Amino acid sequence: MAANSQFSMAVHVLAMLAKSGEERIKSESVAGSVNTNAVVIRRLLGQLNQANLVISQTGSSGGTRLARCPKEITLAEIYKAVSCGEVFALHGKSPNQDCPVGKNIEAVLCNLQKEIDKTVGEKLSQYTLQSVLEVIEQGRV
């Protein structure tokens, strides 16, 4: 279980909130659908809250709802809110700077990394939470 599934979980959670409209949903309910612990959900909601995607209320009859209309939330925003960010990682240790390849490879890979991340972001921004919800409610993909 070491693969990062936060984006998947985030889309799931936000789809539920989108479906519920103005109504506030409890972390326990969401956890039931995602099939995990409520604290895991609250941790995730914390990140989504920081990204201004949801609004939570504490106290009795508290819960969480979307901060914006599902039509205005793109998957790119969700990805950005929860991801560690990079499709692939650069070297852990720095390459040997005395080697002509080692000396320049980092800059090349860093630029490539940015470009790939940008490409992923652009693709994800083609989808909104609304579009995801529509597919889910139609039951066909």
Add this chain to the structure above:
Amino acid sequence: MAANSQFSMAVHVLAMLAKSGEERIKSESVAGSVNTNAVVIRRLLGQLNQANLVISQTGSSGGTRLARCPKEITLAEIYKAVSCGEVFALHGKSPNQDCPVGKNIEAVLCNLQKEIDKTVGEKLSQYTLQSVLEVIEQGRV
């Protein structure tokens, strides 16, 4: 050190092999440039070998060289050869099938995953090992 940097390492390694042309390179030499252990390099070369990107020779004066011309090796092939594959992971546990969202979200995310992976592959196939080598040798990015 848990972020997957195999793609970065693979590009580095293959760039070195590309620069050396027909000459066979020892894993020890490559390890010196990447700044890691020779066994790590040999493990990586094993994957690149399975993908028909390199050819290794055992025994004294053995080593590894590219299996093809750098112009014919795209970064997409390299990515495919070493990556675990996915930009984001699906849920670890299955969502609650009794929930209308939980029931359908997996299929939606799975399709999305495939599409993102395809997008990354297409972007990476725009670059060849040759093009990477040219940037490295010019020293500017």
Add this chain to the structure above:
DNA sequence: ACATCTGTAACTAAACTTGTTACAGTTATG
């Protein structure tokens, strides 16, 4: 025969994600 490589198994250490318990702080309600 021997030195020099690759290939690979086995083990360790570090990092990360998830799950879980525990508890402080907030809010609605009788």
Add this chain to the structure above:
DNA sequence: CATAACTGTAACAAGTTTAGTTACAGATGT
């Protein structure tokens, strides 16, 4: 105002992954 019902968050355990290491079998040139 007391209590029940929430969220927010810290702290810790467990499982997984990656990288680094050591060790050694097998291949090959001299």
